[in-house]
Amino acid sequence: MTGARAKPQGIYILDSNGNYGWEFANRDRLQPDSGYLGLNYIRTPWPDSMLDLPRGPWQIPDYAETPKLIFNPKRKVQDIYVVDYFLFISEKMKSLLDELAPKSCVYLLCETEFSNGKTGPRIWQCSVVDSYRHAVDLEKSEIRLSKWGTYLIYGESSWKFLLAVLAGAHVFRLFEYAVAIFCDQTFKDLCRDRGIKGISFQQVGFLQT
Template identity: 30%
Template structure:
């Protein structure tokens, strides 16, 4: 194999290698939220963690006198409260990864005329971490009060690096990490789609960098 062909193959290999990001709400914005769920009894118990597709439509109150109104992606319990345009991006790129529950929005006075909102959960979980190439804490949970008691858990502290196995991810663009399900990982395509749509208050952290 000559040098030019080797360089060409190496470039194609690097081009195919995907970059991955931890995706979630931008907590740096801060401020008190001016929205809340009227009836939290519709939510599954804490032990369930994932949001069932059968969850009844959620009734929210939006009141800007109490705090900031939601943008495109906000935290709500272990899930996201997302705008209609965020749903269009997520669902359009990777429809099998999510559960969406419609929200009915009420305002204290008058009628609500803003965008539709949805409770969203990333329900795909992949055991895709290359432990030998990653740098993070891997341990067995020893807290009896934890839902993960006795199970393997990953802890990505500052300075951590996560490397994933492409074969385990396949064509997926977004997933939760097995052994660290609070962490949502997306690829470059998902990040680019969110940026192209102008979605606000979404944070992307490159997991390959400390």
């Protein structure tokens, strides 16, 4: 009698639930010449291409000031917020990432306070910099390619991710679809077990063995 076939491991796009309750006190001063949280590519061009690996374009810039977040004391503080492809995370969430994906992220400790003047929660700006190219089996996935080789996604998709390429990555980006942060089933399950608040997951495919 043969054993039951193992269930394929899911791969998800990581996001937050949109229930924020805070705002930047100094976003316009972080990079006065751009107004964005990410790198200014005019002044700081990436050497070979916008998405050159392994770190891609997602490192945290050298801001003119430390990001400062003002929290509403009437709203519950969550463990994760997604803003402009960056994560803003609690100490609890950072501990989970340090444990499961210690080389996948870079961090910047933010300044925080509540709008009533009380000391705010400890929040880190986090960027996932672990990125991969050709990690999806295009012949078995519902994906179209742009003329630049990036992925064009229409409606519901089912992607087959290659275990040999991802090599045990739990949180990562794709060169061909860098607007998203991906995670595996292990990371999703651990977030549930640790009671991470504010996180959401959209399944986009499975890990193909």
